[in-house]
Amino acid sequence: MKSFVFVLMSALCAANSFADDVALGRAKADAACALCHGPNGVASMPSAPNLAGQQAIYLSEQLKNYRSGKRHHEVMTYIAKPLTDAEIAQLAAWYSAIKVSVETP
């Protein structure tokens, strides 16, 4: 029973921290990313990509690549430079949590 409670608590904590990441990521994105990537991750600028529904692992990898210089873009390199690993995880959690639906023509 004890171990069941422990497993349950761990699961709840993990769920909470993901929800926290989504909320923190959303607040950060509203302030720093929405201008180009849109308030819901659908780009509001033709030269910026949509981020809504993108895989978290892909998003964090790209942000880390901009930060390290492995991937270079005038704007994104500048934006990613000061981001911490925790902030990257939060931003990736937020954009990946947005539900998108697809309609083919």
Ligand code: HEC
């Ligand atoms: C001034 C406009 C602008 C702002 C603000 C901005 N971006 Fe971008 N972002 C771009 C553009 C343009 C690209 C395409 C860059 C390229 O070609 O590599 C891009 C690319 C990206 C990519 C790569 C997407 C892919 O499909 O590979 C990610 C991830 C990303 N941005 C996240 C963010 C996050 C998170 C923020 C806020 C912290 C942010 N961006 C703020 C313009 C912006």
